[in-house]
Amino acid sequence: xxxxxRLPRWFFARHTVEVARQLLGMRxxxxxxxxxxxxxxxxxxxxxxxxxxxxxxxxGLTARTRVMYGQPGHxxxxxxxxxxxxxxxxxxxxxxxxxxxxxxxxxxxxIETIAARRKGKPERLWTNGPAKVCQALAIDGSCNxxxxxxxxxxxxxxxxxxxxxxxxxxxxxxxxxxxPEPWKSIPWRxxxxxx
DNA sequence: AGCACGATTAACT
DNA sequence: GTTAATCGTGCTC
Numbered sequence: 127x128x129x130x131x132r133l134p135r136w137f138f139a140r141h142t143v144e145v146a147r148q149l150l151g152m153r154x155x156x157x158x159x160x161x162x163x164x165x166x167x168x169x170x171x172x173x174x175x176x177x178x179x180x181x182x183x184x185x186g187l188t189a190r191t192r193v194m195y196g197q198p199g200h201x202x203x204x205x206x207x208x209x210x211x212x213x214x215x216x217x218x219x220x221x222x223x224x225x226x227x228x229x230x231x232x233x234x235x236x237i238e239t240i241a242a243r244r245k246g247k248p249e250r251l252w253t254n255g256p257a258k259v260c261q262a263l264a265i266d267g268s269c270n271x272x273x274x275x276x277x278x279x280x281x282x283x284x285x286x287x288x289x290x291x292x293x294x295x296x297x298x299x300x301x302x303x304x305x306p307e308p309w310k311s312i313p314w315r316x317x318x319x320x321x
Numbered sequence: 322a323g324c325a326c327g328a329t330t331a332a333c334t
Numbered sequence: 335g336t337t338a339a340t341c342g343t344g345c346t347c
Contacts, residue, residue, distance in 0.1 A: 171325070180325070182346095190346065207326050208343020214325090227325060257326055301325050 133283040135275045138198035142217040142224040143314055146172040149215070150318045151289040154231055156263040157280040163239055163263045165231030165253055166286055171299045172314040173214070174224040179309045180302045183223035193271045194223040201281060203260070203270040210257035211266050215274065215283075229256045229300070229315075289318045 133152060138145055147170075155164040173181035182191050182204070193202045194216055202214040202225050214225035231253045233240050240262045244252045253259045260266065265281065274282045295317040302310050 173325070182325080185347065188347075204325090205345060206324055206343095208324095208345075210326050210343090212325065229325090251327095255326070299325070304323080305325095 131284045132275070133199075133285065135197075135199040137283075138215060138217050138274075139219060140217065142172040142174040142226060145215070145217045146170040146226045146314065147294070147316050148288070149226060149228075149283075150294060150316055152286045153234065153284040154228065154259075154263070155235075155282055155284055156265060158236075158239070158264045161236055161239060163236035164284075165233045165235075165240075165259075165263075167228065167231055167283075168318040169228075169230035170316050171227040171229060172217075172224075173227060173299075174218075174314075176223060180299060180305045180312075181223070181225075187223075191223060194225050195221060196271075197273075199273060199275040201269050201272040201274055203265060203267055205267060211260040212256045213260055213265050213269070227256060228259055230254045230317075231259055233262070293319045295319060 149167050149170050152167050153164050154167055155162060176183050176186060183194055187195055190204060193200055196216060197220045198217050200216040202216050204212055206212060213228045216225050218224045233253055240252055243262050253262045269281055272279060272281055296313045297315050298311045298313055299315045
């Protein structure tokens with residue numbers, strides 16, 4: 127695929143909430159054993175700055191959060207709950223810690239491979255959660271820090287069809303039960319409705 | 322000690 | 335059909 131189809135770095139170098147909203151409808155592509163696995167992004171969340179108490183950067187610059195402080199357009203992949211990987215896209219200017227969590231996609235290419243990696247599950251449950259997306263597309267800690275804007279990247283994004291406002295649900299982020307307000311309820315979650 | 326979750330089970334309508 | 339509760343797992347601070 128020609129490079130002009132890929133999202134360039136400027137796409138990520140904006141306000142994190144704007145990036146999270148605009149990522150809906152774009153395509154996530156993973157090259158795995160030479161095969162394209164991809165899907166349309168249908169759910170994202172914004173995590174922004176050290177003041178955002180829902181964001182990992184609330185702990186400041188650590189070995190874990192270092193990637194979030196770096197250049198936009200990189201992958202921040204972390205491990206949690208003893209078994210799950212999560213994929214984020216680093217946003218805003220170099221030095222400011224922020225990222226968009228990828229929560230769900232609609233599978234597009236490499237369906238057989240995705241089905242095999244989610245064996246035994248109904249199609250609806252293949253990629254409808256952040257850890258499920260990572261399992262389906264073979265994304266793990268080895269992807270942490272990857273530059274998604276390099277031509278040879280095996281993980282990147284491509285332009286898709288933007289989702290109109292009428293088909294987007296906005297609400298509070300998921301799984302922040304012990305986070306104080308206003309961060310717990312701030313509407314930084316974006317979901318594209320099914321067509 | 323807590324965690325940006327998922328699978329399973331139980332109890333509902 | 336749905337929602338609520340529980341727990342596994344190991345890394346981070």
